[in-house]
Amino acid sequence: MTARMTIDCYGEPIASGVQWVQPFAMDRSCRFPLLLPWCALAVCFTACDKVWEAGRSHEAPEVPVVAPPPPPEIPPPPAKVESGPVFNPQAQISILGYHDFSATRPSSDMVIHPDRLRAQMELIRRSRIPVVRMSDYLLWKTGRKNLPEEAIVITCDDGWEGVYTEAFPIFKEYGFPFSIYLYQSYLGGSGRSLSVDEIREMMAHGCEVGCHSASHDDLTRTRPDLDTWLQQELTGSLEFLRSTFGVENVLPVFAYPYGKYNSRILEGCAGAGYELGLTVAPKKAAHGEPNLELGRFIIHGDDDTNFNQALTFKGTVINPSAALSGLTDVALRPGNQSMVTTRFPRIEADLSKVQGIDPNGVTMRVSGFGEVPCIYDPESGRLHFQTVEPLRARNVQVLVRFQRKGQEKADTIKWSFSVDLEKLYFEGSDPAMQPVPVKSPEPGS
Numbered sequence: 001m002t003a004r005m006t007i008d009c010y011g012e013p014i015a016s017g018v019q020w021v022q023p024f025a026m027d028r029s030c031r032f033p034l035l036l037p038w039c040a041l042a043v044c045f046t047a048c049d050k051v052w053e054a055g056r057s058h059e060a061p062e063v064p065v066v067a068p069p070p071p072p073e074i075p076p077p078p079a080k081v082e083s084g085p086v087f088n089p090q091a092q093i094s095i096l097g098y099h100d101f102s103a104t105r106p107s108s109d110m111v112i113h114p115d116r117l118r119a120q121m122e123l124i125r126r127s128r129i130p131v132v133r134m135s136d137y138l139l140w141k142t143g144r145k146n147l148p149e150e151a152i153v154i155t156c157d158d159g160w161e162g163v164y165t166e167a168f169p170i171f172k173e174y175g176f177p178f179s180i181y182l183y184q185s186y187l188g189g190s191g192r193s194l195s196v197d198e199i200r201e202m203m204a205h206g207c208e209v210g211c212h213s214a215s216h217d218d219l220t221r222t223r224p225d226l227d228t229w230l231q232q233e234l235t236g237s238l239e240f241l242r243s244t245f246g247v248e249n250v251l252p253v254f255a256y257p258y259g260k261y262n263s264r265i266l267e268g269c270a271g272a273g274y275e276l277g278l279t280v281a282p283k284k285a286a287h288g289e290p291n292l293e294l295g296r297f298i299i300h301g302d303d304d305t306n307f308n309q310a311l312t313f314k315g316t317v318i319n320p321s322a323a324l325s326g327l328t329d330v331a332l333r334p335g336n337q338s339m340v341t342t343r344f345p346r347i348e349a350d351l352s353k354v355q356g357i358d359p360n361g362v363t364m365r366v367s368g369f370g371e372v373p374c375i376y377d378p379e380s381g382r383l384h385f386q387t388v389e390p391l392r393a394r395n396v397q398v399l400v401r402f403q404r405k406g407q408e409k410a411d412t413i414k415w416s417f418s419v420d421l422e423k424l425y426f427e428g429s430d431p432a433m434q435p436v437p438v439k440s441p442e443p444g445s
């Protein structure tokens with residue numbers, strides 16, 4: 001019986017490459033004589049090649065070596081390229097800037113009532129946007145750590161005792177990290193400043209410390225001893241904080257007093273070793289922003305504009321103004337940022353805990369439909385709309401607007417949910433994809 005097989009020059013079968021097909025079967029004992037002419041030819045070619053090479057280089061030809069050439073070395077695989085940590089440069093980060101907190105003094109630009117702070121933290125919690133440490137933000141900004149698509153950083157300037165007495169319990173309750181920016185001449189001083197012990201206690205619960213100058217003066221002012229003075233304001237104050245709290249416990253982050261800086265201050269900050277600088281420009285602290293000129297939303301005690309702006313992200317849906325008006329107890333269905341597996345959801349807002357709603361002024365808008373004929377029941381306080389046309393879009397936004405007695409502006413609640421189109425499609429349970437059923441004739445007709 002004749003078999004075909006592929007063999008190498010040692011007569012062993014091989015799997016691939018340039019192959020010699022042996023046209024007939026043979027046993028091992030007869031392979032060697034057959035191979036001899038081939039081996040002789042190979043040696044001859046090798047020798048001729050070497051002679052030719054030697055002739056080219058005008059050197060005496062070497063005596064050909066008869067030994068078989070060493071097997072070709074397999075080159076090592078290329079070294080693995082270390083790509084470093086993956087980070088998300090598209091992330092949207094809002095840095096919130098607070099100052100003082102008080103339950104007894106009137107609210108102002110600088111002073112926030114703890115109830116308002118709590119409402120804001122509750123809103124952040126419900127929005128599910130994570131609050132991250134400033135140190136994590138720093139790592140992200142310098143390409144060393146990832147951050148989620150959207151995140152919030154909480155900062156408090158100056159070192160007011162209200163941070164410890166009013167805000168710290170709330171931050172702790174919500175588990176939100178925060179950072180404080182201290183200026184040397186106010187730390188541990190009289191009046192309403194934080195003490196070192198209070199700061200240390202807060203540091204043990206997620207508080208980080210950064211620098212806010214030595215004197216809190218406007219650093220852009222001209223003065224005769226500017227160089228020495230700036231040295232003290234930027235470098236001296238940082239050294240003071242490090243000697244007080246430990247080098248590793250002070251962030252290389254500088255908050256400009258009054259948000260004021262110029263090119264000279266930027267140079268000074270870089271020279272002093274600061275990696276981030278916080279301004280008061282109300283904008284997102286995006287990855288592309290210069291590290292020493294980061295935007296920050298200063299949160300005022302009597303106006304929510306900056307807070308609303310800070311909490312407006314691509315995926316954020318609850319309107320902060322609603323939460324700040326005491327509307328945090330509005331249950332929504334489908335839930336905010338939830339996913340439904342129907343194109344015909346019943347959309348509901350339980351407004352029973354909101355007092356004084358004008359029943360005639362309640363409206364609902366649903367993306368794709370515009371204003372919809374929703375039903376508000378003043379007795380139960382429930383508002384609902386049953387979709388009758390299938391939702392076509394994957395993401396659905398809902399806007400409920402209503403007027404409360406005694407309020408100048410209408411309140412709005414905004415939220416969104418999504419439709420799991422894949423599940424509907426693959427399960428075949430999507431009514432929008434089903435053929436219209438043919439009505440069977442009525443009996444007797």
Ligand SMILES: [Zn+2]
Binds near residue numbers: 157158212216
């Ligand atoms: Zn300040």
